[in-house]
Amino acid sequence: MTNLDINILIVEDDPQIRNFIAYALKGEGLSYKAVQNGENALSLLVSEKFDLLLLDLGLPDIDGIQIIEKVREWSEMPILVVSARDQDREKVSALDLGADDYLTKPFSSAELLARIRVALRHIRRLNKDKENTIFKVGELQINIDKRIVELEGSEIHVTPMEYNLLTLFFKNIGKVLTTSYILKEVWGVDYGSDTQVLRALMAALRRKIEKNPAKPRYIMTEVGVGYRLIDE
Missing domain, CATH: 1.10.10.10 (Winged helix-like DNA-binding domain superfamily/Winged helix DNA-binding domain)
Structure with missing residues (x-):
């Protein structure tokens, strides 16, 4: 799996942050789609294949925590939470429900891309090493x-x-x-x-x-x- 094969879904209601993330992904040659609410995100997730979900928790219609729960009912794709909620209990709740990592706003493009690389290496390793012990x-x-x-x-x-x-x-x-x-x-x-x-x-x-x-x-x-x- 190369960068050209990777498809990422950005779920972020703040247009500036959404554009910032999109620009960072584009610079790495990563394909993506971006939506601003949970309803559109869930619709895309069940109709298209994505390799990684970048999810804001504070969405205008559905709390991001609920989206994590729903996605984990059918998918093991890495979920990287990007949120302004920086309290430990929020992080623990998201991670316990199935998020893979948590990035608190504001964050740099370098940190974002580093976390994405870790998440993608994890899924590649799972695919490659299913029979490996x-x-x-x-x-x-x-x-x-x-x-x-x-x-x-x-x-x-x-x-x-x-x-x-x-x-x-x-x-x-x-x-x-x-x-x-x-x-x-x-x-x-x-x-x-x-x-x-x-x-x-x-x-x-x-x-x-x-x-x-x-x-x-x-x-x-x-x-x-x-x-x-x-x-x-």
Whole structure:
């Protein structure tokens, strides 16, 4: 999949921001369509194929959160939220419902394009590696079939819970995972706001995979939201 094959839907009611995003995409050779409300967005999403959705939450007719819910009923396309809502609870809500990333206004074209590249690499990797069981980021590698974790070519010992946590991150490289989502996926139940157990597990895992746990290279903290395994 090249840039020429990619089709992006921009859903933004502010004409200046909509034009700004469109100009940035055009400069990268990315195809796009732009609409200003949720009704038109949903109509296009069910009638045409898009590879990425750039979605503002504060639309005039339908809240962007509802659009995320509807899209996730039938599609796994990356959803990048671009919104002026910068409170953590808004970000967590959007991400928990299925958004892949969240960009707070105002933002630069460089940051926007970087987030888009991460989202598109994620979907390419999913398409390419559906049968693959070996995933790698930098010098960190996991073999799902053999349940082996390697760092710089050497196997490292991880506990079952650390392995489950790391597997979740590798299956969502580049995506922001909220603490509530991680707790539910790793422990199998909803721990609600009890994040102490996750912080302890994350600290233990970082001591094993990071040269300097205080300045992590692989798993980054998204303050107030969750964590992200970087996509190099």
